[in-house]
Amino acid sequence: MRVYNFSAGPAVLPEEVLKEAADEMLDYKGTGMSVMEMSHRSKAYDAIIKEAEKDIRDLMNIPDNYKVLFLQGGASQQFAAVPMNLMKNGKAAYIITGQWAKKAYQEAQKYGEAVAVASSADKTFSYIPDCSDLDIPEDADYVYICENNTIYGTKFWQLPNTKGKDLVADVSSCFLSEPVDVTKYGVIYGGVQKNVGPAGVVIAIIREDLIRDDVNPATPTMLKWKTQADADSLYNTPPCYGIYICGKVFKWIKKMGGLEAMKAHNEKKAKILYDFLDQSKLFKGTVEKKDRSLMNVPFVTGNEELDAKFVKEATAAGFVNLKGHRTVGGMRASIYNAMPIEGVEKLVEFMKKFEAENA
Ligand code: PMP
Numbered sequence: 435m436r437v438y439n440f441s442a443g444p445a446v447l448p449e450e451v452l453k454e455a456a457d458e459m460l461d462y463k464g465t466g467m468s469v470m471e472m473s474h475r476s477k478a479y480d481a482i483i484k485e486a487e488k489d490i491r492d493l494m495n496i497p498d499n500y501k502v503l504f505l506q507g508g509a510s511q512q513f514a515a516v517p518m519n520l521m522k523n524g525k526a527a528y529i530i531t532g533q534w535a536k537k538a539y540q541e542a543q544k545y546g547e548a549v550a551v552a553s554s555a556d557k558t559f560s561y562i563p564d565c566s567d568l569d570i571p572e573d574a575d576y577v578y579i580c581e582n583n584t585i586y587g588t589k590f591w592q593l594p595n596t597k598g599k600d601l602v603a604d605v606s607s608c609f610l611s612e613p614v615d616v617t618k619y620g621v622i623y624g625g626v627q628k629n630v631g632p633a634g635v636v637i638a639i640i641r642e643d644l645i646r647d648d649v650n651p652a653t654p655t656m657l658k659w660k661t662q663a664d665a666d667s668l669y670n671t672p673p674c675y676g677i678y679i680c681g682k683v684f685k686w687i688k689k690m691g692g693l694e695a696m697k698a699h700n701e702k703k704a705k706i707l708y709d710f711l712d713q714s715k716l717f718k719g720t721v722e723k724k725d726r727s728l729m730n731v732p733f734v735t736g737n738e739e740l741d742a743k744f745v746k747e748a749t750a751a752g753f754v755n756l757k758g759h760r761t762v763g764g765m766r767a768s769i770y771n772a773m774p775i776e777g778v779e780k781l782v783e784f785m786k787k788f789e790a791e792n793a
Contacts, residue, residue, distance in 0.1 A: 438777040441755035442584050442730060442768040443607065443628035449772075451682040469678045474671050482674075483667065486681030493684055493693055496616050496639060503659065504667040504677050505636040509534070509606045509625035511657070512636060513541035516578065516602055516621065518653040520644060521546040523573045529594060532559045532583035533761065534604060539578070545650055549574070552594075558762070559586040561722040565594030576600045576620060582608035582727050584628070585759040587720065587766065589727040593618055600644065607729050609637070610687060611771055612697035620644050628729070629770045631680035634673040687771065696771055697728075703769050703778045704728040710782045716740075716789040720764065734764035741765060744788055753781050 439446045462469050465478050472479050487502050496502060505511070516538070517526060524546035528539040530553035542548035551570055552563040570577060577596040582589045584607040593601060600620030609624040616622065621640050627633035638659070645659045655661050661669050687696060708726060711719040711733055720732045735741050741764050745757045758764040769778055 435752075437752045437754045438773070438781065439754055440767045440769065440773070440777075440781070442759070442766060443625070444633050445628045445768055445770050446772045447631070447679070448683065448686045451679065451686050454682060455679060470675045472674065474668060474674050479674060482678050482681055483672070486677055486684060489681060489684035489688065490610075490637070493610060493687055494614055494616055494639070499642045500616060501640050501642060501645060501659075501663045502667075503638045503640065503662045504672055504680075505638055505662060506634065506673055507636065507657075508633070509604055509623065509636055510537070512604070512623050512638065513538040514545070515653075515657045515659065516576075516623075517542040517545040517548070518650040518657055519646070519659050520575050520600075520602070520621070521650065522648070523575050525549065525571055525574050527551040527568070527570045527574045527577045527596075527599070529553070529563065529565060529568075529577070529579045530555060531562055531580055531588060531590075532586045534584065534606070535578070535580035538580065538604065542578070545652075551577075554588075558720075559583060559588065560720055560725075562588050562590055562725040565590075565592075567595060568597075570597045570599060574599050576602045578602045578604075580604045580606075582606075582611075582729055584730050584768075585732075585762060585766075587727045587730040587732040588722075588725040589729075591725070600641070607768075607770075608727070610683075610693060610696065611700050611729055613693040626676070626680055628768070629772075630683050632676045635676040635680055637680070683772075699775070700728040700769070700771065703773065703775055704731065706775075706778050706782055707731050707767060707769065710785060714785070714789060716792065717765075717785060720762075729770055730766055730768050732758055732762065732764060732766040734758075738763065740792060743792070744785075747788065748781075748784060751784055753777075753784060 527549050539548050551568045554563050577599045581603045602621040606624035607628045609629045623638040626635045645663045717733050748756050756765045758766045
């Protein structure tokens with residue numbers, strides 16, 4: 435029996451994708467082997483990675499002057515790769531909206547001057563600061579955001595005014611959840627283990643002029659985007675199986691109607707949960723309404739013991755991984771693309787019942 439998995443990541447994947455992968459486990463399309471056993475230089479694998487790239491390009495409408503790289507090292511590795519590849523003037527502006535943005539900012543300080551131009555730390559990152567007129571240094575090489583804040587459940591619904599600087603966005607927890615205008619970004623990257631596939635793959639979409647040879651000389655070969663771009667993500671052995679699953683998820687999203695349909699599906703799910711939270715006498719959301727994420731929904735009862743009781747009873751009822759991040763407590767329901775609408779409906783039913791019993 436499968437549970438309703440509200441994990442923030444690694445997270446729920448489409449059941450169809452998992453079944454298809456299971457069917458192909460021992461013999462991928464007549465090759466007599468699993469994709470796990472296949473050379474990354476083989477014809478069969480070449481077709482898999484090329485098709486995956488084509489499908490994500492179609493889905494996100496990625497212009498030709500952007501490269502799509504399939505990388506490793508998690509999103510955290512890019513916290514270093516971004517400044518190493520992009521800090522030409524040795525300076526960048528960071529907007530601090532949570533722990534992942536803060537970690538990226540701290541890592542960037544190793545390679546240059548990272549300037550925090552805005553922050554929502556004053557209210558435990560429960561909102562997105564006004565970024566319409568920030569004091570961005572003239573010589574900043576880029577402006578950095580974490581577009582959806584997995585831990586706190588906030589999302590940039592309006593991108594910052596970067597004053598002409600290139601925008602770099604970590605989209606790990608909102609990847610492929612809605613349509614995106616790629617041209618507004620210099621770099622979009624994310625770990626795939628939430629909306630796109632199994633942990634171990636990072637996808638980076640980078641405007642070609644930002645893929646340079648004159649990077650920080652200390653940049654490891656593997657972290658230099660040009661190394662990866664010149665080799666079409668096959669400089670070394672890539673995370674082959676993970677990319678294969680990402681490819682299947684891209685096809686699933688296409689079949690579901692693409693990113694417009696994903697957005698509608700995600701809005702519908704989030705509305706069910708937020709509408710309930712807004713009228714509940716027991717549970718309440720922790721985020722400013724205008725900044726609420728469609729993907730990660732944190733909530734509390736206001737009583738730690740009751741929170742723990744809720745998580746325990748929910749787990750027993752098949753709603754798992756609802757415990758909030760260890761640094762914030764309370765609960766968090768992550769409702770990524772692959773979470774079916776019934777999962778959210780049933781969770782809300784369960785919350786109503788819990789509220790009635792614990793009022
Ligand atoms: N950025 C965001 C927005 C995240 O949610 C996470 C992980 N949950 C990370 C970065 C770090 O990702 P990784 O574990 O792949 O390094």
